[in-house]
Amino acid sequence: MLITIKNISKEYESGEATTKVLCDISFNIEKGEFVSIMGPSGSGKSTLMHILGLLDRQTTGTYLFEGEDVSKFDDDELANFRNEKIGFVFQAFHLLPKTTVLENVMLPLIYSKDKKNHEEKATKILTDVGLSHRVNYMTNQISGGEKQRVAIARALVNNPDVLFADEPTGNLDSKSGKQIMEILQELNDKGHTIILVTHETATAEHADRIIKIMDGEIVEDYKVKDKKIAKNEIGIK
Ligand code: ADP
Numbered sequence: 001m002l003i004t005i006k007n008i009s010k011e012y013e014s015g016e017a018t019t020k021v022l023c024d025i026s027f028n029i030e031k032g033e034f035v036s037i038m039g040p041s042g043s044g045k046s047t048l049m050h051i052l053g054l055l056d057r058q059t060t061g062t063y064l065f066e067g068e069d070v071s072k073f074d075d076d077e078l079a080n081f082r083n084e085k086i087g088f089v090f091q092a093f094h095l096l097p098k099t100t101v102l103e104n105v106m107l108p109l110i111y112s113k114d115k116k117n118h119e120e121k122a123t124k125i126l127t128d129v130g131l132s133h134r135v136n137y138m139t140n141q142i143s144g145g146e147k148q149r150v151a152i153a154r155a156l157v158n159n160p161d162v163l164f165a166d167e168p169t170g171n172l173d174s175k176s177g178k179q180i181m182e183i184l185q186e187l188n189d190k191g192h193t194i195i196l197v198t199h200e201t202a203t204a205e206h207a208d209r210i211i212k213i214m215d216g217e218i219v220e221d222y223k224v225k226d227k228k229i230a231k232n233e234i235g236i237k
Contacts, residue, residue, distance in 0.1 A: 002162060008051065009061055010044075010051065010059050024061075027218065032191055035207055037198075039199065039212060043214050044213055045199070049195070049197045053164045090166050091166060091168065091170035098140070101135050101137050101139060102119065102123065105125060105126055106122045109121065122135075125157050144171055144173070151168075152184075168180050178230045181230035182230035185206060204224075
């Protein structure tokens, strides 16, 4: 099992008041799954993703990642573990400005144990996401959809065990959004585990399974019967 969480809760203290944002969340995610975590704004999706992505810690409950109890790690160990195992894609891309597409994708490799072939690796993954013609462009010279493809390439260049995508189409026009969903589906077909966070049913339905969250609790967890298949009209390759 890739991810096992049991009775996870998250509370925030401010002054005398305690706000419970996640309540008694339990599920498993297997290697190779494509799962959407879906819920309206304020339901706790980002909080849950931050815990699953080891960017934050739960207040109570257990979290096993590949069977390992991650709550026993100190902050440095957690950061190392996260860099090695997890890739992130966010709505706002978070690319470095004034640097090239290639440099952005090579960046995570600075910290990797493997010191060789960084440029080759980054170029290969950029080709996989349909950007071989953009490697030497500056990140401010490419479109939003292309930026998100760079972010996906950067998230994957260390070959993580899971890719988290938090509203990855939220800043994109519908055609670029479709292309991003198609790339995520292709990556999943190749064996990558993907956890997508979204408030949109239509986006969530590109996954094979939807975990629905409302007011910090899981209200549904089901397999998608009529999975949406993203097929972009222009072709990315
Ligand atoms: P979503 O991603 O579904 O929009 P969030 O996980 O961002 O939801 O937030 C869920 C709830 O937790 C919201 O009511 C939000 O105000 C609250 N919340 C999030 N972060 C904090 C924090 N650091 N302190 C207090 N409350 C927070």
